[in-house]
Amino acid sequence: MSKVFQNFLFANKIESIFYKASLRRSLVDVPHTQKTILESIGIKSRKLNRVHILPINKKTAIGLLKNKELVNVEVVKVDEDVIMSEIKKINPDFSVEQISAKPEQVNIEPTEDLLDSKAENTFISPEVSEYINQNIRDFVENEYRLARKIEPGFSAVRH
The missing domain is CATH 3.30.1390.20 (Ribosomal protein L30/L7)
Incomplete structure (x- = not known):
């Protein structure tokens, strides 16, 4: 990462x-x-x-x-691909290359369009972050449960 x-x-x-x-x-x-x-x-x-x-x-x-x-x-x-897929569900145009490595000067002026091209890839609202975290958490829980179902010595298929 x-x-x-x-x-x-x-x-x-x-x-x-x-x-x-x-x-x-x-x-x-x-x-x-x-x-x-x-x-x-x-x-x-x-x-x-x-x-x-x-x-x-x-x-x-x-x-x-x-x-x-x-x-x-x-x-x-959590793998970077999993996080990226959750972010892309909300913003399909998001990419790592668009994130600036250096912090940019942000104007604190009220604007109509809060999601301008600069802000859209550097800041996510807390509600969206919570939503992404919940989706990642659910993904990890599901993967863990699936992995636990297949244990050594037990057959995954019942006859």
């Missing part, structure tokens, strides 16, 4: 790194303070002892590791 593209992702708060983790114990046994955190990142099952969480951000992962609620935390890096 190029430095320019990484800077673009950072400036627009688009996440490209997630953390895969497993719970140490069932959600029923988790203290109330951690339970709300776990529920907010999408854990709903209270039966499984080793529920996999994916993806969570670094701050949540560190907090849960300090409280010894997680085991097996792994870094999951």
Whole structure:
């Protein structure tokens, strides 16, 4: 991933790194303070002892590791092509080459057209960033679930 593209992702708060983790114990046994955190990142099952969480951000992962609620935390890096495909769904004309490596002087004048040619490839509104992040998160979750279905020693096809 190029430095320019990484800077673009950072400036627009688009996440490209997630953390895969497993719970140490069932959600029923988790203290109330951690339970709300776990529920907010999408854990709903209270039966499984080793529920996999994916993806969570670094701050949540560190907090849960300090409280010894997680085991097996792994870094999951999202491929540049996946991020580009999500951005292109919103702006089909987007390309990495159009992003300026140097920050440009921005005029703070109210204009009718907020998405002019210069701003369109350097800034994404927070709502759009949230939407892109959610799509990337869903993609990573789906890929992870598909990978878990095919485990060594188990047949993917039932006869």
